[in-house]
Amino acid sequence: MGLTMSLSGCGTSGESEEVTLRLVAADYGDGAKNSSQKYWDEVVSAFQKDHPDIKVDVDVESWKNVDGKVAKMVKDDDAPDMAQIGAYADYAVHKKLYSADDVLSIPVQADFLPSLTAAGEVNRIQYGMPFAASTRLLFYNKTLFKNAGLTPPTTWKELQEDAQALKNRGVKYPFALPLGREEAQAETFMWMLSGGSGLTDNIDSYTLDSPQNQSTFTWLRDQLVGKGLTGPVAPGELDRADAFSAFTRGEVGMLNGHPTLMGAAQAAGVDYGMVPMPGKDGKAKSTMGVTDWMMAFKQHGHRKQISQFLDFVYSEKNVTKFSDEYNLLPVTDSASHAMSVDSKHTDLREFLRELPNSQLYPAGKLSWAQVSASLKQEIGSAVKPGGNPESVLTHIQREAAAEENAE
Incomplete structure (x- = not known):
């Protein structure tokens, strides 16, 4: 499942103009009580305390509708800044996306599990960024x-x-x-x-x-x-x-x-x-591994702001929090280690052990x-x-x- 991370060094010093980022994200909850909207609202609120000039509007859609909604936005020439959905390859091939190198800091990229990074590549360039994972x-x-x-x-x-x-x-x-x-x-x-x-x-x-x-x-x-x-x-x-x-x-x-x-x-x-x-x-x-993807669209040119937001999203704290909420596996080494040593997640340990060597769908094709x-x-x-x-x-x-x- 896949959001991206960003360049921690991409500051906006000297800039006071407010920018609004739009993220369309899938809902992993099964009702209003645990809707992913609640997770994203908390993340955005914490992020904006340190980045008052960057607003983030998050539209959470059901899995039934989210891919279609993003496809329509792109077709209507109004792509979101970020989308967390099921597939990225078509947008990458048609040069709609920033690469991971464009919007991720080196420490953030290095923290992804290698098997998940490889699955996010098209022609050996990473465009799809894992957000949360699962295995069987x-x-x-x-x-x-x-x-x-x-x-x-x-x-x-x-x-x-x-x-x-x-x-x-x-x-x-x-x-x-x-x-x-x-x-x-x-x-x-x-x-x-x-x-x-x-x-x-x-x-x-x-x-x-x-x-x-x-x-x-x-x-x-x-x-x-x-x-x-x-x-x-x-x-x-x-x-x-x-x-x-x-x-x-x-x-x-x-x-x-x-x-x-x-x-x-x-x-x-x-x-x-x-x-x-x-x-x-x-x-x-x-065994089989599965991940959904985060991608960053180039259309509106908000690379620096996207980078700052995704760098925050991919902190160990936030990755662990999301994985814990929905019984999913974290996509980073740091969060995987944190969950594997936490007695609260004993039931997930076998899944965590299997994930690094899992094989994923050929999502880049x-x-x-x-x-x-x-x-x-x-x-x-x-x-x-x-x-x-x-x-x-x-x-x-x-x-x-x-x-x-x-x-």
């Missing part, structure tokens, strides 16, 4: 596991055996596999990494139809879905939100989840555990938006009874290549 672990229902005499799986074989034992005891969703259109690209990516491949290779070329990925989805089709271990809803019809809700109702034995599931499970009284995602023959070499949409639309059919993973993955790979060639 395998959640399991401790009560259901205890009743079945099970231990958490470390391999695919153990996962399948545990799921079978849970099914034998009448568990509704032994393993919830949400490949519905809400977030199928995430579940897909996790399983690709677990199987030893991924979305792209070391030179950032798509590897969607790699032999390992074909093998992974063939295994899912035959060993989980085909054996009736994924519950009454077909994976291609199961959204992540519905899978999470089923977990909080005690109906799911295992599923891949992110940190926000912890709070929901605790509130529902579900006794849960978390372990790294099993790999084919042992712990997966890496313009083609990724269409590839993600294709995965949401098609991947569920690869694992249904009689599905053909090779055919589905090859088709999406060809679509990806066509998008790449069109850039």
Whole structure:
């Protein structure tokens, strides 16, 4: 998730003219009580005590609307000064953004986790600046596991055996596999990494139809879905939100989840555990990481003021405060260390350990938006009874290549 940071040395000494910055930001809350508007109001109020000549107007929008709102503002030739949204590559390619070098001090840039910095680059120049992050672990229902005499799986074989034992005891969703259109690209990516491949290779070329990925989805089709271990809803019809809700109702034995599931499970009284995602023959070499982005638009030319504000936003105090409020992972080393040694965040430590070595979506590729949409639309059919993973993955790979060639 991604705001930027700024040049602490960019002062405005000698300048008395008031400047108003506009930030459009996504809402991470689930209601008025914990709306992100409250967080930003507090940040802006503290910032303006030392910078009375810089006003900051923050417009917080739901995730459903925020990307579209920024796109319309840019189309109408009235870009905000900053936007904290889901994707930056299109604006970077069309030269709408300041680079991170333009608006971040060296200490601030150096404080970002390297894997997140790399994911914010287009043609090796960083434009997308991470704001908050998440990664994934395998959640399991401790009560259901205890009743079945099970231990958490470390391999695919153990996962399948545990799921079978849970099914034998009448568990509704032994393993919830949400490949519905809400977030199928995430579940897909996790399983690709677990199987030893991924979305792209070391030179950032798509590897969607790699032999390992074909093998992974063939295994899912035959060993989980085909054996009736994924519950009454077909994976291609199961959204992540519905899978999470089923977990909080005690109906799911295992599923891949992110940190926000912890709070929901605790509130529902579900006794849960978390372990790294099993790999084919042992712990997966890496897990999936996710970040949203902050970007700074060049249109109104407020680079110095943007820099001062973002430098304040990315202080350890503010990064930690935001991450703590929404059960998300901080994007800086300093805040990550602060949270990892704080006993209040014991439950987040495994997520924090996984994040530095996680792999992120290829967000710097313009083609990724269409590839993600294709995965949401098609991947569920690869694992249904009689599905053909090779055919589905090859088709999406060809679509990806066509998008790449069109850039």
